[in-house]
Amino acid sequence: MSANPSYLNELKQTGDFLTLSRDNEWHLDAAEFVLDNGTRVNIHDTGVIEFQPAVKTSKDVVYSSAIHGNETAPIEICDALIKQIIKGELILKQRVLFIYGNPQSINIGLRFVEENLNRLFNGHHTVEGVPMNNERNRAAKLEQYVSDFYTRGEQGSSRCHYDLHTAIRGSKNEKFAVYPFLHGKPWKKSQLQFLLSCGVNTVLMMKSPATTFSYYSSFIHGADSFTVELGQVKPFGQNDMARFEKTKQTLTALISQNEVKYPEFNANDFELFAVHRTINRTQHDFSFPFSDDAENFTGFAKGELLATDGDTAIYADVEGEAIIFPNASVALGQRALLTVIPMDIDSNFI
């Protein structure tokens, strides 16, 4: 760590860690300082800033955004929170690590630069015979920052990670979350209540491991972790921030209160879906029969065409199979589509 990086004075005054990160796309010298209210601020790298309040804490919270650089609403929410904290306007009761995943992709306004960061976690950044690139290095570093953050937490603290995104397409259910595969462990009603408070009433239950950031922190660190889709991708300045107010308030409450009370769980408040299958693009010639404005959660009748992968036609195999994240331009071998079917709240919830 350099003794006193030249950026510190300005950061202390403006709280503008987003601009600082965008100005230093892949590296920023580490630094630390203490706010007047006693909160310790640790800048670990570009896009990675930790706040440790002086009081004893019970939660270790990670908020990530810009894992995809063009998903701007979550970046704006985190930018506002970080500024409030640095300016002393928001007093923390819990430790929190903010991550802007891919600052260069924010600057170019694209999902990624060379490779989709959210396909590189859980060790997939480092594969024998595959050359490293900036995104692979970044995924490896982000894993380490999260790991160090949780390791330094108070004994017995609960861990959570909300990886904030917006979807490429419009969605019939505007806000939804992906609950990573828990390997048979029960899903938590308290987490669904948190999501509901954020304005997210729709949750997709994954049934297999993934290369995503949320699966990494769930599987490796036992965190209550979710990919949270907050709406549709829009350029900076075009987000209707009123649509994110509940989310922002709930994220704020989680880090600024000792304990947040949510209303009692009621299954009728939620729409839950089980992930039915993942369809990967295996051929250059890959297409969907539906238009680019077909929304997430559009259901298909059994036997209807869902996708064509080279010579293989893929049909809906259950009535109402619904599409999530269709993207025919993904790299070969990657997920081009998830499908989901409605699910009941069963005994695997605590």
Ligand SMILES: O=C(O)CCC(=O)N[C@@H](CCC(=O)O)C(=O)O
């Ligand atoms: O709208 C889309 O096609 C993609 C939106 C997005 O980035 N979603 C995440 C979901 C991650 C998960 O499955 O948990 C992604 O594709 O990485």
Ligand SMILES: [Zn+2]
């Ligand atoms: Zn995304």
